[in-house]
Amino acid sequence: MAKLINRGDTLLAKHLDGHARKIEWKGQRLHPITKQRLMLYECDRNTILRITQAYTGELPMGSENFYTEVGDEVEADAVSMYVDSFRREKFPVKEGVTSRHGAQMIALRKYNISTIKTPLQNFKEIVLKKAALLENKNKE
Amino acid sequence: MNTSISSPDNNVIMRRDFSTNTPEQILVNNGDCSMFIYKVSEDSGIQHHISYSVAPTNSFLDIVTSEKSRKALELLILAVNNRTIERDYFKRYAEMLEEVITEEEFAEELENNPNDYIVNQNQEPDLEIVKLALELAEKIRGVNTMDDLSSLFSFCPLALESIKTETHGKID
Structure with a gap:
């Protein structure tokens, strides 16, 4: 179970849970390393993401340094989330997630x-x- | 005022005698380049200027040759085209939500015409281009993240990260 805080640290998962104070939908992009076409969301401010189910399929090329174990977590202000989904995800707002602020809740259930x-x-x-x-x- | 321009081997290639005693003087301060431009004469609509400049590296030449302007124009045209591509993606997405097209038709459209709907991010800019892009981005709406910058100007995100980590001295 790794807690990651450095720029470039990357999680690859099937299920990902967490929250962020601000999430912006950016549309489809090619992932810069794996070159897969995925839906991009930019998380800003107090982002915490944790792998809750590991991805068990074949790992894409370029992902050798990605963290893939259940419990691996990133905590940062600026995080890019790429998701293998065709439709826009919903991120409901929950108040009081931190001591001062609410946040948008993240529960991704597709490869990300x-x-x-x-x-x-x-x-x-x-x-x-x-x-x-x-x-x-x-x-x- | 007498002035002449010589080639490096000191052969005079142009000589003009200017008779004005009060040349029109313009001071141009363009960021890191300071330039005096003297209008020394005007004759039948033809103006003669000489200039003196102080600038680091190629700043003066960039101004005179409009190199920086040309690069800025290229970046801005690319940015407008990339915004159009993103707009077209969201238009199609809206059509899918409104059931004007089916999800399968939308998927097929993306699959068959990716360049029309997904921005290319394959450019590997050098430090000067990134610096220029950041200057332009300050005046463009909606550039708040590294992805905004890279998708606007087609920069490869990995190339931007490598610019950040290349050291020219102890910075990061």
Whole structure:
């Protein structure tokens, strides 16, 4: 049972349960690693996801480092959830999930892959710092 | 004012004598490039300018050759087309919900024409392009996550992650 908090940590499951304060439906995408066509949801703020049933089928190429055991959990602000479903999932709101806020409840029952992402603001800061460093390096 | 432009081997390739005593002066400050542009004469509708600039690396040349503008235009055209693709997906999805088309027809449409409904995310941009994309994204609605950025400009999400982790010094 692993508790994952680092960017890039990924769960692959059949059943996934958890909650997030904000979930946005993004439509269909090709998963960047497995290249499967899946429905993407972006979770933001206080996201917790836990595998409640492991996926027992053949694991796709590129998934060697994914966490797949029951009880494996991610906790992060920005998480991408890819789900093998054709129709939009429903995420009912439940109040009082955290001490201050309610959240949207997640109960995925189809093959899914969830990855901790870098928040966009953090990425911007990193890119600007790198660009500045590269400029200074080129001046030397 | 006398000015001449020489080739690197010091052969003079253009020489002009400008008689004006008060050249029109424009100061351009474009982010990291400062440029003085002097309009030194105007004759029968033909204007002569000389410029002096201070800029790191290729910033001045990028402005003069419109390289940055050209790249920005390409990114924006791509972004508009990708938004159209997403819009068309959601339109079809709505048609399915309203039973204008069946679920099977919708699935077949996606299967047969994926490029019309699913954004391609296969571009591997360099740091300069990502920086430009982030500048543009600040002025575009609905770019709040890494996926928003990558799907808007067709960037491969893994390529963005690798830009983040490549080190040019201790950052992350």
